[in-house]
Amino acid sequence: MQKLLIKGGKKLSGSISISGSKNATLPILASTIFSKRITLSNVPMVKDIFTMAQLLEFIGLKIFLNKKNNSLKIFNKKRNLNTLAPYKLVKTMRAGILVLGPLLAKYRSAKISLPGGCAIGTRPVDLHLFALKKLGAKFKIKNGYIFATAKSGLKGNKINFPKISVGATENAVLAGFWAKGRTVLTNCAIEPEIIDLINFLKKLGGKIKVVKRKIVIDGVNTVKNISYRIMFDRIELGTYMIAGALAGNKLILNKVDPKIIKTEIKFLKKMGVKLLIKKDKVVLTKSKNLRSISLKTNPYPGFPTDLQAQMMVLMTKAKGVSKIQETIFENRFMHVPELRRMGAIIKINKNIAEIHGPTRLSGAEIMATDLRASVCLVLAGISAENRTIINRIYHLDRGYSNLEKKLRKCKATIRRI
Numbered sequence: 001m002q003k004l005l006i007k008g009g010k011k012l013s014g015s016i017s018i019s020g021s022k023n024a025t026l027p028i029l030a031s032t033i034f035s036k037r038i039t040l041s042n043v044p045m046v047k048d049i050f051t052m053a054q055l056l057e058f059i060g061l062k063i064f065l066n067k068k069n070n071s072l073k074i075f076n077k078k079r080n081l082n083t084l085a086p087y088k089l090v091k092t093m094r095a096g097i098l099v100l101g102p103l104l105a106k107y108r109s110a111k112i113s114l115p116g117g118c119a120i121g122t123r124p125v126d127l128h129l130f131a132l133k134k135l136g137a138k139f140k141i142k143n144g145y146i147f148a149t150a151k152s153g154l155k156g157n158k159i160n161f162p163k164i165s166v167g168a169t170e171n172a173v174l175a176g177f178w179a180k181g182r183t184v185l186t187n188c189a190i191e192p193e194i195i196d197l198i199n200f201l202k203k204l205g206g207k208i209k210v211v212k213r214k215i216v217i218d219g220v221n222t223v224k225n226i227s228y229r230i231m232f233d234r235i236e237l238g239t240y241m242i243a244g245a246l247a248g249n250k251l252i253l254n255k256v257d258p259k260i261i262k263t264e265i266k267f268l269k270k271m272g273v274k275l276l277i278k279k280d281k282v283v284l285t286k287s288k289n290l291r292s293i294s295l296k297t298n299p300y301p302g303f304p305t306d307l308q309a310q311m312m313v314l315m316t317k318a319k320g321v322s323k324i325q326e327t328i329f330e331n332r333f334m335h336v337p338e339l340r341r342m343g344a345i346i347k348i349n350k351n352i353a354e355i356h357g358p359t360r361l362s363g364a365e366i367m368a369t370d371l372r373a374s375v376c377l378v379l380a381g382i383s384a385e386n387r388t389i390i391n392r393i394y395h396l397d398r399g400y401s402n403l404e405k406k407l408r409k410c411k412a413t414i415r416r417i
């Protein structure tokens with residue numbers, strides 16, 4: 001089993017190019033079920049993308065991956081695809097559920113494995129099914145699979161989501177893209193990755209409008225062959241911004257659009273983090289005397305749950321009591337016991353974490369539990385005294401492209417053993 005070994009206390013300086021967004025690429029890949037010939041650039045070369053590519057190949061698409069220039073070519077030549085998403089692929093990557101909408105819309109049936117729970121929460125898919133039912137789909141759950149049919153095809157409808165969900169919004173947008181007539185979605189998630197999916201679908205030939213939390217889609221039945229550049233990964237950017245705030249001398253983060261991360265910038269500035277915002281880059285300089293703050297995770301444009309764990313590490317360095325209220329997932333404080341082993345003083349009361357600072361973190365052997373918890377432990381290791389060993393780092397490879405290489409380039413001592 002691979003581990004990460006980090007020698008803490010090194011100051012970071014240099015520049016990092018932020019990769020393309022994993023969470024934007026995944027639904028865009030699912031949407032290639034509608035397409036014929038697509039080229040995607042700025043694709044992050046991470047495990048979840050490889051798993052989604054494997055799933056699409058299983059379904060019958062041809063995928064050519066160019067790891068050197070971060071691009072993917074997708075050919076969809078078969079008239080009839082295999083409409084099955086098997087357990088072995090969906091269990092390792094929940095985004096597999098995103099092929100449900102496209103398969104149902106185009107092929108009128110699908111058999112998709114139910115993803116099951118994961119480390120951060122139970123993560124049901126009831127809202128995905130609720131939306132697709134409104135478009136005319138019928139479902140049966142048997143042997144751990146969703147058997148979905150839409151005998152006479154999906155038809156546009158009005159769907160008001162009872163709760164905001166990124167994945168359910170994406171599945172509904174994908175289904176509405178090919179459904180007959182107009183689909184109107186309200187109380188939608190409007191994460192930048194969803195806007196990227198919509199921009200991709202529009203280039204493909206889609207007729208889609210977004211007004212606040214409302215998405216209006218007029219279904220189409222033809223598509224163009226296109227090339228598309230995936231947006232930058234705002235969570236990767238946020239992660240390295242926090243690395244810079246924790247241990248940076250001067251850290252330059254390139255190939256980004258800072259307008260998308262206004263909320264993260266606001267909270268970091270409130271803590272006293274020194275950052276300079278340029279058109280397509282963020283520059284971090286040495287931050288001193290960090291202040292405690294309180295924040296709540298929320299759907300976009302709120303503070304992202306995917307940056308909560310990393311922010312907690314920074315809060316251990318701030319003077320006073322900081323608070324984080326996690327409102328998206330019910331079990332997203334799995335990193336706390338590991339941070340405590342490194343000396344952090346964190347109290348948990350239901351979904352609120354109270355972080356007492358400033359504390360000195362000291363290296364320890366620790367265990368990663370999910371993607372963002374893993375990277376938070378890397379940040380803790382970088383800012384801690386002595387040596388940190390992180391176990392179960394396969395979680396990191398699901399979503400961070402070239403993490404060690406990028407950090408080593410900025411003078412961190414980190415290696416895989």
Ligand code: EPZ
Nearest residue numbers: 023095123124125126127128165166167168306328329371
């Ligand atoms: C997406 O997951 C992201 N994944 C997650 O990123 C991210 O944490 C999450 O959105 C929230 O921003 C991808 O984009 C691939 P949700 P998703 O549906 O779509 C509940 C990462 O680290 N819910 O918005 O699964 C759900 O349990 C990952 O990169 C239902 O109740 O999230 C949660 O409490 C982890 N029923 C809340 O809604 C449903 O049918 C929000 O989940 C669906 C969701």
